Amino acid sequence: MTRRGTVLLAMAVAAPLTAAPAHALDATDPWAAITGTQGAISAYSSVEVEAYWTPERMAAAIPVEPPAPTADDSPAPPSTSGESGDGFIPAAVTPQATPGTMALDYFAASKLWSGHGKMPASTIGKLFYTNNGTGYSCSAAVINSSNRNTIWTAGHCVSSGSKRWYTNFAFVPDYHDGQRPHGTWTGKSWSVPNGYHDGKKHRYDMAAIALNTSGGRKVGDVVGYQGYRFGEAHNETTFHDVRAFGYPSKTHPPRDGISSQKLRFCVGAATPDALYRRIGCDMGAGSSGGPWITGMPLSRGWGYIVGHQGWNEGTGVAREWSPTLGTAAINVRNAVHRD
Numbered sequence: 001m002t003r004r005g006t007v008l009l010a011m012a013v014a015a016p017l018t019a020a021p022a023h024a025l026d027a028t029d030p031w032a033a034i035t036g037t038q039g040a041i042s043a044y045s046s047v048e049v050e051a052y053w054t055p056e057r058m059a060a061a062i063p064v065e066p067p068a069p070t071a072d073d074s075p076a077p078p079s080t081s082g083e084s085g086d087g088f089i090p091a092a093v094t095p096q097a098t099p100g101t102m103a104l105d106y107f108a109a110s111k112l113w114s115g116h117g118k119m120p121a122s123t124i125g126k127l128f129y130t131n132n133g134t135g136y137s138c139s140a141a142v143i144n145s146s147n148r149n150t151i152w153t154a155g156h157c158v159s160s161g162s163k164r165w166y167t168n169f170a171f172v173p174d175y176h177d178g179q180r181p182h183g184t185w186t187g188k189s190w191s192v193p194n195g196y197h198d199g200k201k202h203r204y205d206m207a208a209i210a211l212n213t214s215g216g217r218k219v220g221d222v223v224g225y226q227g228y229r230f231g232e233a234h235n236e237t238t239f240h241d242v243r244a245f246g247y248p249s250k251t252h253p254p255r256d257g258i259s260s261q262k263l264r265f266c267v268g269a270a271t272p273d274a275l276y277r278r279i280g281c282d283m284g285a286g287s288s289g290g291p292w293i294t295g296m297p298l299s300r301g302w303g304y305i306v307g308h309q310g311w312n313e314g315t316g317v318a319r320e321w322s323p324t325l326g327t328a329a330i331n332v333r334n335a336v337h338r339d
Contacts, residue, residue: 030195030204031328033335036165037189038212044168046186046212053128053135053170055178061128061135063249063260063286066311067156069202082231083330085144087123087302089224094118095301104241108280108318110251110264116174117181119301120293121263122223124245125173127153127209127289129166129187137260139246139290140171140209143305144227145337148220149185149211152228152333153289154310155192158207161200165190169209173223175247177261185211185219191335193328203275203323205310207289208332210339226293228305230333234277234324239270239294239306244279244320246287252315253282260286266320270294270307275324277307282318292322 038046089095095118115121127140138157143150151171159165169187172180188210195204211219219225244267249260258264266281270292279292287309296303307322323329 032194033191033331034194034197035191035335041165042167049168049186050184057135061137064136064138064288065285066288084229085227087225087227093122093224104267106268108266108282110266110283113263113265116176119224122174123226125171126175126247128170130168131166137286138288141291142219142225144225147338149218150337151209153207155196155205155207157289158190159192159197163198182223183214185214188212189336189339191332204328205323206329206332208336210336226302226305230325230329234275235272242270242292242294243267244281244292246283246290246309248283248287250284251282252284252312276321278319278321281320
C-alpha cells in the first residue's frame with residue numbers, strides 16, 4: 001500500500017466517514033429506478049469502508065426506525081408481466097436437515113432464529129451505513145442476480161427520501177452476537193424508485209445494493225441467495241406461509257430481552273391491504289429491509305422474497321407493512337443486478 005493509501009486508511013478507522021455531495025438525477029417517473037454509486041458520493045475505497053466498520057462501530061450502530069406513514073393513494077400502473085428467480089445453495093453452505101414443511105404455525109410475536117451457518121440465515125444479515133457521520137443498521141437479504149452479488153432491503157435504509165444517498169454501506173450475512181462468520185461486503189452501487197428518492201413515499205420504499213467482491217469472492221457464491229417473485233399488482237395475491245426476518249432492537253408491543261444483535265422471525269400470511277401487503281409481526285427498529293420469504297422448505301433453506309419489513313403502525317399492534325413488490329421492484333433490481 002502506498003503512503004497515501006496508508007494515511008487514508010488511518011483516517012477511515014479513526015474518524016467517521018462522511019459523504020461528498022450527492023449527485024441528483026433528473027427523473028420524473030416514480031416507478032423507475034434511480035441509481036447511486038460508491039465512487040459518486042464517497043472518496044473512500046471498499047477496503048477503507050470495510051476497515052471503518054469495526055466490531056465496536058457495528059455494535060454501536062443505531063437500529064433504524066421506520067419512517068412515519070405518508071399519504072400516497074395513487075393507483076399502480078397496469079401489471080403487464082411478472083419477474084421471478086430461484087434461490088441457490090452453494091456447496092459450502094449445508095442445507096437444514098429438518099424435513100421441509102409449508103404447513104406452518106403462524107405467530108406474530110417474533111422468535112429467535114437459531115440455525116446459523118446455513119440457509120436461510122446465511123443469506124440474511126445486517127446492513128450498516130452512515131448518515132452525516134453517524135452509524136445506523138437495517139436488515140437485508142442476498143437476492144438472485146446476474147452478478148451473484150446483490151442484496152435487497154428497504155428504501156429508507158439507502159436514501160433519505162429527499163434526493164440524498166446514505167453512505168459507507170456494509171453488509172454482514174448471518175450476523176449474530178457480533179460475529180461475522182462469512183465476512184463483510186461493501187456497497188458498490190444501489191438503486192431505489194424515484195418515488196422514494198424524491199418524495200419518501202411508502203409504496204416505493206424498496207432498494208437493491210450491488211456489492212463489491214470481498215477477498216475476490218461474491219457473496220452469493222459464499223452464502224447462497226434467495227429467489228424472488230416481483231411484478232404483481234397490489235391487490236392480486238395473498239402469499240401464505242411467509243417467514244419475515246429481521247434484526248430488531250425492540251418490538252411492538254414492547255417486550256424485554258430483545259437485541260438487535262440477534263436474528264428474529266415471524267410466520268404469517270402476506271395479505272393485500274390497500275396499496276401494500278401486511279403480515280402479523282412485532283419487529284421494530286432495526287428490522288427494516290428484512291425479507292418476507294414464501295415457498296421455503298427448511299430442507300433447502302431458500303424461497304421467494306415477496307416483501308420486506310417496511311413500516312408499522314406504532315407500539316401497540318403486532319402488524320408490519322411492505323410495499324407491493326411490483327413494477328418498481330423489477331426496475332430497482334434490474335438497475336444494479338449486473339454491476
